[in-house]
Amino acid sequence: MKPIASLTFLAGAIALAAATSALAQQAPKPENLIKWRQSAFQVVAWNSGRIKASLDSGYDKTLVLRSANLIAAIANSGLGSLFAAGSETGKGWHDTTAKPEAFANPAKFGELGGEFAKEATELVRVVSSGADAAAVKEQFGKLQKTCKSCHDDFRNAN
């Protein structure tokens, strides 16, 4: 082996080791991925409940905007990364309720995730615009439909 080739190989091996290390750093354990996604959806549930309660008992724009902002931030956070390969089964706070289909059909799963993000972002826009409670309720209904359609296909009842 010529010295230059040897050096190239060495550099390649070092780069590979660094990349492997970075990959290891970037690949959280499945139990953490499951815990984080369960937490994220629990925060969505908390804020969906706040929006519903506010619409049912006198509309509080400030509270609904905070809640909508948080749901949109979650929906746009890159949730798909929490469903990485290796996290098909396992336990976070509890056993995952994700169906195998979420991993078998990432294109459809991603499409529904995109719908969730779109309607959540639109809810922030509607609330921010100063629309009345009826308009907010209508958009909130559209957002809830995206939750349901994804749950129907990709979540086991828990």
Place this chain on the structure above:
Amino acid sequence: MKPIASLTFLAGAIALAAATSALAQQAPKPENLIKWRQSAFQVVAWNSGRIKASLDSGYDKTLVLRSANLIAAIANSGLGSLFAAGSETGKGWHDTTAKPEAFANPAKFGELGGEFAKEATELVRVVSSGADAAAVKEQFGKLQKTCKSCHDDFRNAN
């Protein structure tokens, strides 16, 4: 009792019943409050980890902005409402790690929560401005200090 007074009383009683009902609707169970706050802080941990990993291995503005947006949305969501009276002890995903001081000293607790929101909002501004990784890292450090100071005073190690 004069008819008008009787009617006034009746209206008052109905209003009280409605208010009580609304209050019951607006007062979630302590175990839900604890579960929601544990979930919210777990989402903060997930996103703090993503920001740290990105700063440690080549700065990815898009990923850091998503993460910062989500932390800021949580910090500005009205987290204090998740520490309502009655949730001093109990179990969400696990036994609460909030110290009694969080409930005994709401002014200080709220002040530290305000610092958290301020630095999280500033992180979004810094990242959005297109600042370099060093500037983002500096602001992320300020944000992390607000986490630590609140944990020191108000959270038991878990």
